[in-house]
Structure formats: structure tokens, C-alpha cells
Amino acid sequence: xxxxxxxxxxxDLTIRFGGHVAVNKVTCAFLPGTLTAIVxxxxxxxxxxxxxxxxxxxxxxxxxxxxxxxxxNLPASARTQxxxxxxxQLTNLFPNLSVFENxxxxxxxxxxxxxxxxxxxxxxxxxxxxxxxxxxxxRLADKRETIVGTLPHGDQRKLEIALLIALExxxxxxxxxxxxxxxxxxxxxxxxxxxxxxxxxKTILLVEHKLDVVRSLAGRIIVLHNGTxxxxxxxxxxxxxxxxxxxxxxQEFEDA
Amino acid sequence: xxxxxxxxxxxxSPILTVALLVILFVLTLAPFLFSGAQPLNVAAKICVFILLxxxxxxxxxxxxxxxxxxxxxxxxGGYGAAIALSRLGPSWSALALGIFIxxxxxxxxxxxxxxxxxxxxxxxxxxITLAVATAFLVLASQLSGFTGGEDGLxxxxxxxxxxxxxxxxxxxxxxxxxxxxxTYYIVFFAALFGFLLLLRVVNSPFGSVLQAIRENxxxxxxxxxxxxxxxxxxxxxxxxxAALAGVLLALWLRYTGPDTTLSFSIxxxxxxxxxxxxxxxxxxxxxxATLMIIAENYLPALxxxxxxxxxxxxxxxxxxxxxxxxxxxxxxxxxxxxxxPTGIVGKLRTLWQDRKSKATQKRDGGTTGEAI
Numbered sequence: 001x002x003x004x005x006x007x008x009x010x011x012d013l014t015i016r017f018g019g020h021v022a023v024n025k026v027t028c029a030f031l032p033g034t035l036t037a038i039v040x041x042x043x044x045x046x047x048x049x050x051x052x053x054x055x056x057x058x059x060x061x062x063x064x065x066x067x068x069x070x071x072x073n074l075p076a077s078a079r080t081q082x083x084x085x086x087x088x089q090l091t092n093l094f095p096n097l098s099v100f101e102n103x104x105x106x107x108x109x110x111x112x113x114x115x116x117x118x119x120x121x122x123x124x125x126x127x128x129x130x131x132x133x134x135x136x137x138x139r140l141a142d143k144r145e146t147i148v149g150t151l152p153h154g155d156q157r158k159l160e161i162a163l164l165i166a167l168e169x170x171x172x173x174x175x176x177x178x179x180x181x182x183x184x185x186x187x188x189x190x191x192x193x194x195x196x197x198x199x200x201x202k203t204i205l206l207v208e209h210k211l212d213v214v215r216s217l218a219g220r221i222i223v224l225h226n227g228t229x230x231x232x233x234x235x236x237x238x239x240x241x242x243x244x245x246x247x248x249x250x251q252e253f254e255d256a
Numbered sequence: 257x258x259x260x261x262x263x264x265x266x267x268x269s270p271i272l273t274v275a276l277l278v279i280l281f282v283l284t285l286a287p288f289l290f291s292g293a294q295p296l297n298v299a300a301k302i303c304v305f306i307l308l309x310x311x312x313x314x315x316x317x318x319x320x321x322x323x324x325x326x327x328x329x330x331x332x333g334g335y336g337a338a339i340a341l342s343r344l345g346p347s348w349s350a351l352a353l354g355i356f357i358x359x360x361x362x363x364x365x366x367x368x369x370x371x372x373x374x375x376x377x378x379x380x381x382x383x384i385t386l387a388v389a390t391a392f393l394v395l396a397s398q399l400s401g402f403t404g405g406e407d408g409l410x411x412x413x414x415x416x417x418x419x420x421x422x423x424x425x426x427x428x429x430x431x432x433x434x435x436x437x438x439t440y441y442i443v444f445f446a447a448l449f450g451f452l453l454l455l456r457v458v459n460s461p462f463g464s465v466l467q468a469i470r471e472n473x474x475x476x477x478x479x480x481x482x483x484x485x486x487x488x489x490x491x492x493x494x495x496x497x498a499a500l501a502g503v504l505l506a507l508w509l510r511y512t513g514p515d516t517t518l519s520f521s522i523x524x525x526x527x528x529x530x531x532x533x534x535x536x537x538x539x540x541x542x543x544x545a546t547l548m549i550i551a552e553n554y555l556p557a558l559x560x561x562x563x564x565x566x567x568x569x570x571x572x573x574x575x576x577x578x579x580x581x582x583x584x585x586x587x588x589x590x591x592x593x594x595x596x597p598t599g600i601v602g603k604l605r606t607l608w609q610d611r612k613s614k615a616t617q618k619r620d621g622g623t624t625g626e627a628i
Contacts, residue, residue, distance in 0.1 A: 054478065080480035092478075094471035105468050108461055109480040117462045117493070120263055124461060167479065 005068065007032050007203045008084070008171050013052055013062035022048045024227040025062065030171070033200035035193075037218035037235075038207045045227040046207045047089055050175055053205075054086040055079045066171070080109070085169025089176045089207070091156045093163070095149035099140055102148055102159055104131040106166035131166065138162040139188060154185040161192060171203045172196060178213060186213075193217060215239075261452060263459040267539055269608040272601060276539060279546050283444060287437045288429045294553075300440055300508045302549045303447040304501050309529045310454050310541035311497035316527075317536035318458050319490045320470035322378055324523055325369070325385035328392045329362045329495040331517035333502020335396065335403060336361065338512035342411035351414060355503050362499035363492045370488030393518045408513020413439070417507065443504045450497050455538050457493060466490050467536075525552075532592050534599020543600050551588070556581040 006029035013026045023045045030036055038046050051057040053064055055076035063072045071079050080086070094102050107130045108114060121128060135141050138158045143151065148159065161177055174193065178186045190213065196202055197217065208214050214221065214235065221238040223231040231244050238244055259266065267273040279302075282289065286299035308330055315321045336358020337351060344350035373384045396403045403409065413435075415421055421435035431437070457463055465486055468476045477483050506512045516522075525548060533544025560578035567573050575583075596603040 056474075056478070075482065076477045077480050077482040080478060086478055088475075088478075092472065092475045094468050094475065096471055097467060101464065105464060105476075106479055108464065113461045114465045114481055114486070115462060115489075117457050117460050117489075119460050120260065120456070121459070121461070122264065127461070163479065 004031055004033075006030055006065075007067060008053070008205075009063075009065040010049075010053065011063040011065065013049070013064060014060050015048060015052055015057060016060045022227050023052060023224075026224070026227075026229045027062075028222060028229060028232070030203050030205065032170075032203050034219045035197050035204040035206060035217050036220045036222060037214040038205060038222050038224060039209075039211075039214060040224035044224040046224055047175055048227075049224065050086065050173055050205070050207060054084055054173060080167065080169070083170035084173070085164045085167040085171060086173040087160050087164040087175060087177060089179060091153070091160055093148050093156060093159060095147075097148060098145050099148055099151070099155075099159060100131060100135060100144045103134050103162050103166050104128070106163040107131045107134070110167050134162050134166050137165070138192065154181045157181055158185070158189065161189060165192070165196075170201070171205065174204070174206045174208075176207055176209060178208070178210060190217065211239075263452075263456040265455055265459045265538075269601075269604040271608075272539060272543075272604045275543060279542060286444075287433075287440055288431050291431075296436065296440060298549060298553045300443050301505075301553075302546050303443050304505045304508065305526075305529065305545040305549055306542045307447040307450045307504070308498055308501040309526055309533070309545045310451050310538045311494045311501065312526050313530050313535065313538055313541045314454055314458060314466075314490060314494040314497075316530055317534075317540070318463065318470065319466040319487060320378070321374070321487060321491065322382040323385040323491070324382060324520075325389040325392075326495070326498055326526060327518055327520070327523045328389040329366065329498040330502040330505075330522070331392070331396065331514075332362045332365070333358045333499030333504075334506040334512040334517040335409075335502075336499065337503045337506040338409040338411055339402065341413065341506075342409050346412035346414050348414050351507075355500075358503060359496050359499045362495045366491045366495035367488055370491040371484065374487040374491065375484050389518075389520075389523075393514060393520075396518055397514055404513065406514060408511055408516070410511050413507060413510055417442075439507055443508050446500065446504055450500055451538065451542070454493075454497060458538060462486075462489075470536075528589060530599075532589065532599060534596075534601035534603075537599070537601045537605075540599045540601040547600075551585055555585060559584065 008030040009028070011027050013023060014021065015023045026049060038049065040046055048057065052059050055071075055074060055078075059072055063070055065071065066079065066082055066084055069082075071082065071084075074082075094105065097105075104127060107127050111127050111130075113119075113124060113127055135144060138161060140155060140158060140162065143155060148156065151159070157177065157180065161174070164172060164174070177189055177193065181189065193204070193206070194217065196204060206214075206217065218235050221231070221233065221235050222229055223238060223244050231238050231241055233241075267276055283299055283303060286296055290296065308326075312326050315323055315326070337354040340350045340354025340357070344353070369385065369388060373381050376384075397406050399405070400407075412418070416435055417439045418435040421438070423433040423438055427433070458466070465476065465481050468479075468481070469483055469486055473483050502517055505516065509516060529544035529548045530541060531544070532547065533542070534540030556578045559576055559581045563573055563576040563578060566576050574580075592600070598606070
């Protein structure tokens with residue numbers, strides 16, 4: 001199994017905002033079939049690290065490799081086309097379009113059907129069908145025609161995940177997928193992520209604050225602090241590590 | 257079949273359907289419904305502007321691009337046909353060459369502007385288009401050897417399109433079918449075809465991406481759509497249609513000058529038509545263009561009549577004089593934007609939607625009542 005090549009790698013990945021180094025020389029490789037949780041206190045650079053990987057921010061130094069290819073200088077759209085999928089922490093949807101149209105846009109991106117200027121949607125039953133399947137899967141079928149801006153927060157979070165699933169990426173990046181969800185909605189989301197995890201070809205990155213979620217899902221935890229990678233290993237090992245406990249996560253661990 | 261022609265984008269409001277059918281009916285039969293040059297002139301202008309405004313709505317309403325250079329592309333179309341016809345003589349091949357060059361130039365200019373500047377923020381893009389359009393206007397009035405300068409160009413059209421030409425020996429429904437009527441139908445069918453083509457584009461998978469970019473550019477990029485490429489293609493399609501509209505106007509007027517195609521007052525008219533009709537719906541373009549052109553042509557006369565009627569009343573009569581029509585148009589515009597921010601089409605659709613959902617509620621309420 002050690003022969004498995006990493007799908008995603010970062011090498012000395014760094015970004016500076018003026019004098020502040022938000023992500024500092026993070027080197028890390030992510031293997032398929034593993035769910036890696038990225039934890040750390042607020043402001044540790046977790047979301048910034050995500051933004052560097054998925055291309056929303058340009059790195060000051062270092063490299064991002066996807067399937068062994070350097071993608072550091074590619075725009076976000078090109079990275080997504082190469083198999084990197086990202087869901088956002090703050091809900092980031094198309095507010096005046098319907099739930100179905102939102103999902104269809106993601107399916108369409110994966111099907112490379114964006115540039116057909118003269119086709120009708122009725123000619124693309126493949127895309128329409130795939131979008132309906134995902135709509136069922138995230139349990140939003142009854143809200144198919146609802147305008148997204150009017151959806152409750154929890155449903156918007158579900159839709160955010162639906163868009164990521166619809167892209168069928170090789171690498172799934174979840175940024176606090178359960179943030180702001182009511183307690184009864186969380187299991188549904190965890191179930192969806194758990195299903196993805198069972199597919200051994202998928203690589204999953206998860207930024208999450210809730211430690212019970214991390215414990216139940218993650219096969220590996222990396223800890224960021226002040227932009228630096230300070231711990232990396234199996235959940236039990238990392239959570240037991242004295243540095244992590246005392247310096248960064250102590251408070252949260254005691255609560256949990 | 258009909259749904260396919262309309263690309264599945266039905267009017268979704270009975271009042272709107274009726275209004276659109278009336279416009280289509282009157283425009284189809286305009287040469288036989290009215291006599292005299294003025295009504296046919298208005299009808300031809302409505303056809304041209306429906307196409308021009310619809311092409312602008314692809315940019316503004318669907319993609320969220322604010323451009324002030326749309327009349328420049330309208331002008332490229334007009335001057336393309338005009339220069340070809342005046343230089344090469346009134347032949348069909350000259351006209352075809354003019355159309356081809358005009359549309360190709362419009363597309364290329366749009367592509368260059370798009371790729372260079374559609375990555376900047378919307379407000380900067382608007383400024384850039386304003387600068388380019390101003391430069392083009394100055395250029396067109398300065399290069400008088402080529403464009404006729406401020407005077408513009410007068411030229412002849414192919415023989416079949418001249419007023420002296422008769423298509424049939426006998427008049428049809430009491431109207432002699434002359435070259436002007438032939439020209440009218442070329443304008444009408446070209447505009448109709450262009451409109452249906454745009455309707456197809458906005459309802460295609462490509463059109464969905466444009467709306468996604470308008471809604472959330474950042475997320476569209478994250479889903480894997482290169483935003484600059486999509487915006488540039490939208491801009492090219494839109495400007496090629498604007499150039500086609502320019503060609504049609506050039507054919508109809510047999511004159512092309514800065515005032516008929518390039519001037520900023522036309523740009524403002526186009527903006528008003530899109531906003532009044534309803535942004536982000538091509539039917540809005542049809543409604544907006546029709547209302548505005550009719551108002552521009554008949555409001556002054558109506559005001560004149562009212563002014564005469566009110567001649568005895570001192571202050572009122574001066575407000576009602578024919579010269580004040582622009583004031584009243586302005587008031588109408590402010591009122592319509594205030595009361596229908598989503599335009600006439602948006603308002604009509606919401607009204608119908610509300611009515612339908614109320615009817616459903618009533619029905620559902622009734623059945624539950626019985627069940628209990």
C-alpha cells in the first residue's frame with residue numbers, strides 16, 4: 001500500500017500579507033482513501049491554506065501539486081477542472097437561481113457542457129438526470145424550484161455540499177461543513193461525508209472545529225498554528241500529544 | 257415545436273403573452289395595416305431596436321456586464337454596410353462583404369476589449385468601454401474621407417430594395433409591394449431570427465453559466481468556469497448581434513451617420529429600454545424597445561395636441577407643449593423604475609405568479625377543510 005502516490009501535495013507552501021505570514025512553509029501530502037482533518041485555533045491559517053490549494057489565493061512561495069503536476073500557477077477554474085473540489089465555509093451560492101439550477105451548474109461544469117451556446121436543456125437529459133440524483137441524495141428534492149436566497153441556512157449548507165459532490169472531484173475540500181447547522185441536520189451531512197470516505201479513490205480534506213466530528217471521521221489529523229504545521233498523525237496520537245493539548249487545543253479538549 | 261422555437265422560455269404571464277402577440281402581429285403586417293411612410297418607419301425602427309436592446313440585455317441583464325460601447329458596435333454594423341455600398345456600388349455582393357466585415361470586426365474588437373479588460377472590476381470595465389466608444393465616435397467624425405464625417409454617408413441600396421421597385425404587378429390588399437416593403441421584411445425577419453437566436457443562447461447551458469457569473473463570479477470560477485472566457489464570448493455574441501442591427505438600420509435608412517448609430521443618446525435610449533422592459537429577460541427588450549420608440553415618435557404629437565387644447569391655461573399649456581415631451585418621458589421613466597424595479601416583464605410575471613399561488617392555496621385550503 002505504501003506504493004500509493006499522493007493525489008495532492010503542498011511543498012513549502014507560503015503566503016505573506018505584507019509582513020504577516022499567514023501560511024508558513026507547509027509541506028504535506030494527501031493520499032487517496034484518507035480523510036484528513038485540519039485543525040487549529042482561529043486564525044491558524046486553515047482556510048487560507050485551503051484557499052492556496054484551491055486557487056482563490058496565489059502563493060508567495062512554494063508549490064501545490066495535483067496528481068504530481070504543478071498547479072501553483074493555475075487559476076481556480078483550471079484546478080477544479082483537474083479534479084480539485086471545494087466547498088466554502090461561508091455559504092457561497094447563486095442566490096437568485098433555484099436549488100436545481102445551482103446543482104445543475106456544478107454537474108454541467110463536470111460534464112464540460114458550459115460552452116454549448118445553441119443546445120437546449122431538453123437535449124441534455126444526462127446533466128438534468130445527474131442533477132436530480134444529487135438533489136435526492138442531499139434530501140433537497142422537495143425544494144427543487146425554491147430560489148436559493150430564500151432557503152434556511154441549514155439547507156444552504158446542504159446545497160453547498162451538493163455542489164461539491166456534483167463536481168465529482170478526486171479531492172474533496174470541506175471547510176466547516178456543519179457550521180451553523182442545527183443539531184438534527186448534522187448527522188445527514190456526516191453521513192454524506194462518511195459515504196464519500198468509503199470510496200478508496202477519493203481524498204478528503206476537512207477543516208472542522210467540532211472535535212467529535214473530527215474523531216468520528218478523520219483517519220489523520222494535521223494541526224496548524226500561526227500558519228505552521230505543528231503536528232501530523234493518527235487522531236489518537238495527535239490528540240494525546242502534549243504540545244497540541246497544552247498549547248493549542250487544550251481548552252477544547254477539556255470541553256470535549 | 258413552439259417551445260423549441262422559443263427555446264423553452266415562454267412569457268409566463270397571460271398579459272405579456274398578449275402584448276408580445278400584438279407586437280408580433282402588428283410588425284408582421286405593418287406594411288398592410290398602415291399607409292404612409294411614418295408608421296412603416298416606426299415599425300422598422302422597432303424591429304432594429306428590439307434586436308439591439310435584446311443583444312444588450314445579454315450583456316447587462318444576463319451576464320451583469322455594464323458596457324457603454326454597445327452603440328459603437330451598432331455603428332460598426334451601420335458603417336460596414338454603408339462604406340461597402342458607397343464604395344463598391346449598390347450590389348448584393350458589396351452588401352454581403354460589408355455585412356461580413358462589419359460583423360467580423362465587431363466580434364474581434366469585442367474579443368480584444370473583453371480579454372484585456374473583463375478581468376477588472378465592473379466599474380472599470382464600464383469606464384474602459386466609455387473611453388473606447390468616445391475614441392471611436394471622434395474617429396468616425398474625423399476620418400471624413402472614409403466615413404463622411406459629421407455628415408455621414410448617403411448611398412444606394414440594391415435595386416430590389418429601392419422604392420421604385422415593384423415586386424408584383426398588382427397591389428396586394430390595396431398596397432403596392434415596392435422595394436421599401438421588401439426591405440422592411442428583410443429587416444423584420446433578420447431581427448426576428450436574431451432575437452430567437454439570442455433567446456436560444458440565454459436558455460442554453462452557456463446561458464446558465466452567464467447567469468451564474470452574474471450571481472456569483474467567485475463561485476462560478478471555483479466550479480471550474482473560467483469567468484473571463486465566458487464573459488468574452490458573451491460579449492462577442494452580443495456585439496455581433498448589435499452589428500447586425502446596425503446593418504439593418506443602414507439598409508432601412510439608406511443613410512449612416514454618427515447621429516443614427518454612434519451617439520450616446522442612443523446608448524442611453526438602449527439602457528432605458530432594457531431597464532423599462534426588464535433586465536435579464538429578452539421579452540423585456542421587445543416590450544421596452546416597442547414602448548420607447550412609439551413614445552419617441554408619437555409623444556411629441558400627442559403633447560402638441562394636448563398643448564393646443566390647454567392653450568387658455570397659462571402654466572399648464574407651456575408644460576404640455578410639444579417641446580416638453582422629453583420631460584414627460586423622463587417622468588414616465590422615473591415612475592416605471594420606482595414602481596417596477598424589475599421592469600414591466602418582471603412585474604407582470606410576479607403578478608401572475610402571485611395569482612397562481614394564491615389560487616393553489618385556496619384550492620388546497622378548501623380540500624383540507626373538507627377533510628377535517
